[in-house]
Amino acid sequence: MTEASPSKERQFGTVYLVGAGPGDPDLLTIKAARLIERARLIVHDGLVADEIMAMARPDARLISVAKKRARHTLPQEDINALLVAEAKAGHDVVRLKGGDPFIFGRGGEEAEDLRAAGVSVEVVPGISAANGCAAEALLPLTHREDASAVSFVAGQCKGLSEQNWAGLAGKGRTLVIYMGVATAEPITEKLIDDGLSPDTPVAVLENGTRGESRAIRTLLTDLGAMIARENVRSPALIVVGDVVKRSNALDLFNIVRTERAQVESEA
Structure with missing residues (x-):
């Protein structure tokens, strides 16, 4: 009788970087929904909608690593280390992120550290905030008559001036600005200094696809004032370009133009 081979060391778990989309649970991919419903461990961001978190099984372990401007529950390096540690303990982990993991979700950083640690990682794309919020506002990011290119930038990422x-x-171009509400004034100055017309249409898409969503459009020169006037709060996107005129957002164009005309006539 041959001696039984020693039991193998427990295998590492897999980390799934899952996009939760902009908020509406109906916009989850089928794969994302299945992973959320089956997961025993979910490490989630603060932007994941409560309705999506409610899909988790009752006995799931939920770890929040919510970030807010200038304040992180955990630094990114510690989040990466947490994911590695849980996977090496043999746990499969659903790392749940608002929007898409690879569009301003730091999914690339997490994937790199996981792979370097020998942990299996899989990315489940989500509908990005730009796609989901623009679609709700009937705002096409590209249009044959208005824009053949679209760019995504961060309004606060390693310093706006950099x-x-x-x-x-x-x-002919559309610019989508993530995380730009708090820096709207310097963003306006930056774009105008680069030669963009103060009359360029802009839209602010607040809490897109959620029950309290708002879509407001105005002119670039009024962007910062409008955000303050309307008490806009994050999460919100700023869309800059002629495509904005095609949306069904609350239209403040004429209000701004009328106010400006009155000021100019009184001068």
């Missing part, structure tokens, strides 16, 4: 946006906005 970012080069030259050529990203203007005729």
Whole structure:
């Protein structure tokens, strides 16, 4: 009788980087929904809608790593280490992120650290905030008559002044700005200094696809004032370009133009 081979060391778990979309649970991919419903461990961001978190099984372990401007529950390096540790303990992990993991979701950083640690990682794409929020507002990001290119930028990422946006906005182009509500005034100055007309249409898409969503459009020169006037809060996207005129957003164009005309006539 041959001696039994020693039991194998427990295998590492798999980490699934899952996009939760902009908020509406109906916009989840089928694969994302299945993973959320079956997961025993979910590490989630603060932007994941409550309705999506409610899909988790009752006995699931939920770990929040919610980030807010200038304040993180965990630094990104610690989040990466947490994912590695849980996987090496043999746990499959659903790492749940708002929007898409690879569009301003830091999924690339997490995937790199996981792979370097020998942990299996799989990415489940989600509908990005730009796609989901623009679709709700009937705002086409590209249009044959208005825009043949679209760019995504971050309004606060390693310092606004360090970012080069030259050529990203203007005729035939759409610019989508993530995380730009708090820096709307310097964003406006930056774009106008780059030669963009103050009358360029802009839209702010707040809480897109959720029950409290708002879509408001105005002119670039009014962007910061409108955000303050309307008490806009994150999460919100800023869309810059002629495609904005085709949306069904609350139209403040004429209000701004009328106010400007009155000021000019009184001068």
